[in-house]
Amino acid sequence: xxxxxxxxxxxxxxxxVLLVVFIIFxxxxxxxxxxxxxxxxxxxxxxxxxxVLRRPDYVPILLIAGVVLTLDFxxxxxxxxxxxxxxxxxxFLRARIHTVRELPFSLEWGMVAGVITGIMIANRIVLILVMxxxxxxxxxxxxxxxxxxxxPLVVAFSRYALGIRKFSPGETDxxxxxx
Amino acid sequence: MARDRNTHAHYVxxxxxxxxxxxxxxxxxIFLLWRIDSPRVERFRxxxxxxxxxxxxxxxxxxxxxxxxxxxxxxYQRIYQQNQELRRDLQKLKSWKEAAVQxxxxxxxxxxxxxxxxxxxxxxxxxxxxxxxxxPFRQSVLLNIGRRDGIMDGWATMDGIGLVGRISGVGKNTxxxxxxxxxxSRIPVTIQPSGQRALLVGDNSSRPxxxxxxxxxxxxxGDRVVTSGDGGxxxxxxxxxxxxxxxxxxxxxxxxxxxxxxxxxxxLRSRSYExxxxxxxxxxxxxxxxLQTDTTEAPEAANE
Numbered sequence: 211x212x213x214x215x216x217x218x219x220x221x222x223x224x225x226x227v228l229l230v231v232f233i234i235f236x237x238x239x240x241x242x243x244x245x246x247x248x249x250x251x252x253x254x255x256x257x258x259x260x261x262v263l264r265r266p267d268y269v270p271i272l273l274i275a276g277v278v279l280t281l282d283f284x285x286x287x288x289x290x291x292x293x294x295x296x297x298x299x300x301x302f303l304r305a306r307i308h309t310v311r312e313l314p315f316s317l318e319w320g321m322v323a324g325v326i327t328g329i330m331i332a333n334r335i336v337l338i339l340v341m342x343x344x345x346x347x348x349x350x351x352x353x354x355x356x357x358x359x360x361x362p363l364v365v366a367f368s369r370y371a372l373g374i375r376k377f378s379p380g381e382t383d384x385x386x387x388x389x
Numbered sequence: 390m391a392r393d394r395n396t397h398a399h400y401v402x403x404x405x406x407x408x409x410x411x412x413x414x415x416x417x418x419i420f421l422l423w424r425i426d427s428p429r430v431e432r433f434r435x436x437x438x439x440x441x442x443x444x445x446x447x448x449x450x451x452x453x454x455x456x457x458x459x460x461x462x463x464x465y466q467r468i469y470q471q472n473q474e475l476r477r478d479l480q481k482l483k484s485w486k487e488a489a490v491q492x493x494x495x496x497x498x499x500x501x502x503x504x505x506x507x508x509x510x511x512x513x514x515x516x517x518x519x520x521x522x523x524x525p526f527r528q529s530v531l532l533n534i535g536r537r538d539g540i541m542d543g544w545a546t547m548d549g550i551g552l553v554g555r556i557s558g559v560g561k562n563t564x565x566x567x568x569x570x571x572x573x574s575r576i577p578v579t580i581q582p583s584g585q586r587a588l589l590v591g592d593n594s595s596r597p598x599x600x601x602x603x604x605x606x607x608x609x610x611g612d613r614v615v616t617s618g619d620g621g622x623x624x625x626x627x628x629x630x631x632x633x634x635x636x637x638x639x640x641x642x643x644x645x646x647x648x649x650x651x652x653x654x655x656x657l658r659s660r661s662y663e664x665x666x667x668x669x670x671x672x673x674x675x676x677x678x679x680l681q682t683d684t685t686e687a688p689e690a691a692n693e
Contacts, residue, residue, distance in 0.1 A: 235445055238520035239452055240530055243651045244595045245570050249525040275412055279419070283434050284441060285523040290419030297416065301409050340424050343572065345526035346593055353525070 222268040225372065229257060230277050234284060249349050251356035254281060255296060255329070256364035259322050262300045263310050264374050274300055291336055295329045311376055315365070323358045330354050431558060439560025442520050442531055449519055457650070513547075513655040514538055519563065528571035528593065529554070530651055535562045545616070545623045545657045551645030552576070552616060552627045553654055566654065569597055569629070569644060577619035578629055578642075583607040586617055589629060589642055596633065596641040610634045614642050624659060 233253055254277070261269045278293040302325060303310070310318050330350065337344045344350075368374040423430040442449075464471070516532035534540055536559050544556045546566045554574065558565035567574050574591035578599070587602040602608065612632040618625025630644040 234441075234523070235448065237523040238442065238445060238531075239449055239456075240518050240521040240651065241453065241456055243518075243521055243528075243530060243568070244648045245528055245593050246525045271409060271412065275416060279416065280437075280441075283437050286434075286527045286529065287524065288420055289423050289430060289434065290416040294413045294416035294420065297409065297413055336420075340421075342424060346572075349525055349593075 219267055222265065222372075222374070223270070223273060226257070226261065226269055226273065227277070230254065230281075234281065237285065246349075249353035249356060251360035252353060253357075253360060253364065254278065255299075255326060255357060256361045257368070258296060258300055259303055259325065260361065260365045260368050261374060262303050263307060263318065263322070264368065264376050266304050266307060268374070269300070271297060271300065288337065288342060291333060292329075295332055299325045299329050315362070319361060322361055326357055326361075327354060435558040435560045435563075435565065438531065438558075438565070439535065439563045443533070443562055446519060446533070450517070453518075453652075457652075512658045514540065514658065515653055515655050516564070517653060518651050526572075526593070528568040528574075528591070529557075530566050530568065530654075532564045532566060532654060532656070533562065534656065535560050535564045537561055539658070540564045540656055543622055544659050545627060547627065547655050547657065548646045548651060548653070549655075550628060551647075552623075552629045553646045553648075553651065555622070556656060564656070568648070569646075570595060570648070576623065576629070577617045578614050579617040579625075580608050580632060581613045581615060583612065586619065589614070595648065596635070596643055598635075599632065599640045599642055602640065605640060608632055608640060622659075624657065627657075 237250065258269060258274055258278075262274075275293050275297050278296045279290060281287075282289040282292050303322070306321070310321065313321075334344060334350070419430075514534055516534035516538075518530045519533050520531040522529040532540075532546075540556060540559050542556055542559055546553045546555060552569065554566045554568040554571070555576075556564050557567045569576060569589060569591055570593065571591045572593045574589075574597070576589040578587055578589045579585065580587060580599070580602075583604075585603060585607060587599045589597055590600045591597045599608075599614070610631075610633050614629040614632060616623045616625055616627040616629060628645050630642040630646075633641050633643045635641050
């Protein structure tokens with residue numbers, strides 16, 4: 211994937227959108243209408259963060275914001291809050307791409323785990339501040355841990371199935387800038 | 390690499406930071422708007438869901454059906470057992486049917502004696518479940534009927550026998566049903582035979598608790614729970630479920646509707662009832678000058 215040509219960039223952006231559509235589809239299938247005691251991991255956050263750390267040009271910030279906002283609306287979450295937090299988290303990670311590039315995966319995982327945990331906590335705090343109803347704590351914690359556990363799988367999937375890997379130092383983009 | 394980062398950063402990064410800040414600001418503004426003017430944003434949400442989800446219908450329905458088939462297939466493995474159970478049930482039901490027929494005749498006689506005027510029959514619209522809420526924190530399903538079919542907010546939704554929830558959020562082609570198990574669901578109920586009023590409060594568990602009960606000691610596990618019609622949202626007398634006692638001695642309701650398999654739901658058309666607002670005017674005996682005035686003016690005259 212050393213060629214960062216514009217066409218492959220757009221192909222990956224399209225792929226990202228297709229993945230999101232697939233996630234929406236899977237979560238909307240009315241298979242379980244009784245209340246669940248466990249929660250699915252939030253795969254979208256994993257994909258966004260894994261891709262931002264590897265190929266930030268595949269997931270531009272506006273695309274992230276638009277996608278998470280749409281999911282906020284579709285999944286009956288408070289609209290905008292999660293989107294804002296994910297954008298902030300992605301931006302935080304994007305600013306540290308150069309550091310993460312040299313880290314082993316376990317440290318990267320730890321860093322992403324910290325960001326995701328921070329997002330969940332901030333989400334809850336804001337909901338408390340505006341006195342909005344909050345999801346049950348146990349279920350939220352379960353979802354958090356499931357999301358953290360899913361991150362390596364998402365990274366492995368992105369890398370081996372979709373061919374998204376980290377930049378090697380000194381790589382350039384289409385215009386010859388160093389990334 | 391530090392040098393590289395700096396040269397690149399000089400002009401790009403500040404602009405980028407401003408734009409991202411602006412984006413986050415816009416998103417938070419949407420969130421605040423939702424918090425302040427929830428109905429408007431929720432209407433937008435309903436419209437968006439209405440636009441997006443029916444596009445999945447071609448795939449959602451077959452996948453749901455296929456998974457249902459797989460589950461059915463699994464249940465074939467214990468078909469003999471089921472057959473035995475069904476035979477036993479059938480035997481029991483026959484005796485119940487006998488009892489029901491007798492009661493129906495008795496009821497008809499008594500009603501004729503009383504000449505009671507019952508609620509006119511409720512009519513209903515049936516819809517197919519398209520999708521669920523997509524989140525483990527919210528319990529709701531999306532039906533494929535909407536404003537086009539005359540569905541309105543607040544109407545009761547039932548499966549074959551029991552109450553399932555109520556309509557909340559109507560788009561042109563879709564309507565969302567908030568299930569009784571959702572943590573936002575509050576339904577006024579009556580517990581029979583003691584006739585006590587209570588609220589069924591959804592708490593994201595499959596057996597919602599009963600709250601605001603005046604005399605819990607009069608309620609036994611197994612009592613029937615029906616809607617009370619208080620608040621004028623629901624028609625009275627829709628079957629909800631049976632009382633069950635939890636391990637922590639809380640009263641909960643075992644719902645009658647089969648939440649495991651919600652596929653077709655009936656939405657009951659509620660008519661707006663005539664509301665009686667005042668407690669009635671002062672009763673005055675017939676007076677000569679009042680008798681000549683129009684009858685519609687008489688109560689006002691009596692008020693003065």
